[in-house]
Amino acid sequence: MTATACARAVAAALVELGVRHVVLSPGSRSAPLAFAWEALARQSKVELHVRIDERGAAYLALGLAKATRTVVPVVTTSGTAVGNLLPAVMEASHAGVPIMILSCDRPVSALHTGANQVTDQGGLFDRFVRASAQLSGAEGSVATWVHQVGRLVAGAVGVRSADPGPVHLNLAFAEPLTPDDEHWPEVRPTVVEPHRAPPSADDPAPVLEWGVPAAPWSNLPEGYAADAAPEPRTVVLVGDCPPETGRLAWQTAVDAGLPLLSEPSGNARRTPAIRGYRLLLGTELGERIERVLLFGHPTLSRPVSRLLARDDVEIIAVTDGARWIDPGCRVTRVVDRIDPPPGDPAWLRAWRDADDRLLPALDAESGRAAPSEPTPLNGLAVAGAVWHAATRTRQSQESGRGHNLVIGSSHPVRDLDLAPVLGTAPPAYANRGLAGIDGTIATAAGIALATGPTTLLLGDLTFLHDAGSLLIGPLERRPDLRVVVVNDDGGSIFHILEQGAADHAAAFERIFGTPTGARLGPLAAGYGWAHRELTTLTDLRAALAEPIRGTELVEMRITREDRRGQAARLARAGEAAVRA
Known part of the structure; x- marks a missing residue:
């Protein structure tokens, strides 16, 4: 077994599993992986992005993974280089973004010896990663290396857990670190199918792992409607989320005729969204809200945080993942789809009318009220x-x-x-x-x-x-x-x-x-x-x-x-x- 053989097996397996972008921060101990990825890039199997700063490299991988919704590895050498990835790993963990840390290491025998660039980096990210593994080029086989890669990719995309996020593979490489004459191995990663809970005879709707029905409104438990107000005043609140989630939230609000309150990165902030919702939440109108359909991760403003902490508001989180956002600890149900009944037209009209009356003030503050006059920059x-x-x-x-x-x-x-x-x-x-x-x-x-x-x-x-x-x-x-x-x-x-x-x-x-x-x-x-x-x-x-x-x-x-x-x-x- 050699470092080159291990690096080639890992890289080839990742390509087979759909990796198309890789970010590399150069270093000596990571040379086996650097050579492997460069060879694959010359064959147009991946696009390799080289950045000299590990902190920026990790965030570059984060951006690539956000946009492609695929696993993007970032490769570093050993020592403090690995520590520089922590901020991006933390962000990826809380945002559910599938980046993969490929940190390269000295052999285990060098630990605690004071050898150059040696530290205990194997569990560095364990509080923030969905899965981790350690491999050595000096032991194991192609099959064992590929198995661990497949397990980590499945963990990163959340294919079985519905909980995507960062993963960490620490690779111990001994010299020689440059390529030899070994052939590229044939790899056969395990194909991991998404988790699908079987429908029950009583409820054919799909369910999440924790047993919450992913059902339309009509499939909520018996007595649910009776517990709520006759026509609860409902809003659709959208925090930071991917474009496809934003589209779902927008369609939900439009179909039901509900006020749509979307943050800029909620990807639902278009007509008929309420422009000044943040300024209206702290008013008497906001106090009348009785139910919130929550999409994404809303953290932008204190009025939103106060709404989500109210004990007189029913909050239903809509997510297809294993996690949901509940900053006020008031979420009453978690579903992956929802089809609410039509809202009261008077309720929607109250929000739209108030928003319309806000427009002159908003335009005045943003310099749009008198376009013929010089506009102050703010x-x-x-x-x-x-x-x-x-x-x-x-x-x-x-x-x-x-x-x-x-x-x-x-x-x-x-x-x-x-x-x-x-x-x-x-x-x-x-x-x-x-x-x-x-x-x-x-x-x-x-x-x-x-x-x-x-x-x-x-x-x-x-x-x-x-x-x-x-x-x-x-x-x-x-x-x-x-x-x-x-x-x-x-x-x-x-x-x-x-x-x-x-x-x-x-x-x-x-x-x-x-x-x-x-x-x-x-x-x-x-x-x-x-x-x-x-x-x-x-x-x-x-x-x-x-x-x-x-x-x-x-x-x-x-x-x-x-x-x-x-x-x-x-x-x-x-x-x-x-x-x-």
Whole structure:
């Protein structure tokens, strides 16, 4: 047995199991896998993406896996290289994204000896992975290696568990680490069929593993309707989720005539969704909600969190996976499909009327109320322009590789949450599993490489946090990616939180505002990205109307001084819209 034989067996098995993208961070101990993947890439069996920074490489794999819904391995050498993958593994775990860590290691005999780059990395991710395994090139056989690969792939996609997520394969390689004359092995991975619970004689509807009926509303248990209010006032709430889940949520709301409340990355934020739902939830109208049909992972706003924690609201989580979101611990049922009865037209009309009355305030804050006058730049205005541009581009695409939108955490995603609702919407992605700012550029690059032209909207701190991911070597395929940075020189999100109150003004700027004074233009140029700094909304709209070709940074400088005042004005507008 040799390291080369093991690496080739692992790589060949992964290709047989459908892997088409692989991300590699170069290193010495990972050389057997590097050579194997490079050989397969030359045969056009996979596309190999090489990145020198492991942290960015893992997020690139995350983006590729998000967009393709397939397993994407990321290869690293031993030591601290493996530790750099942890943030992406955590995000993938909470978001259910099937990345595979292929960490390479020294032989077990080198553990606890102080040998170079040796640490106990086998169980490093065990709290966050769905499955893990350790293999050695010095022992085992092709059959045993392939078995473990097949088991991990099944765990990553959740084919039996309905619980997709990251997995970890740690490979111990001894010298020699370069290829020899061995032939590529023939591999026959186990074909793992999806779990299908057999229908029962009493209830022919499919069921989830834990026994919750995946049935239409009419198949809910006897007495269920009697326990609920005669015509419960129901809303469809959509958090971060894949496009196909968003489409299901949208159709559910439309078919039943229910108010549709969707976050930007819920992929359901198009007509007839309620644009200002976030501002209405804290009003008397929001207090009247009696039932929530919950799709995806809603974590964006405190009004949503308060709704999901209310003890007078029935919450039904709709998911085809083994996990469901329940931040308020109030979910009463979990189903994988739902066909609710028609809602009360008066209930839907109340939401639409209130939303219509909100439009003047929203348009005024985003600079759309008087288009003939100079428009002040602010986050809402930039977000609205980006949303419009991505939607228009999506409408004009004739192929399936249309325009995508990736959204950074903190204020940009909240600004998009108030953008105009249009007749259609682009596929939208965000790292909302843990809602961190880590790896956002790399994630967007992975989505763009997998699916086509993509716009990324993010703030300056999120951009600087992942600036290293701008580095794409000249031998690598560059994505068609436009990065729009809303640069307010610091952390504007804290202005609208408790920390932004006047009582904390003396300490705020240094420990929360955190201005950097960074110059993004020279930084972008150093990494080979086109850059333009725009000063008007008109210029931004013109730039966004241009096709996305290659990598480009569009910088919009705004102020964050009025963020708290703007939030207060919008909250008052929500109250007024309901009282009118």
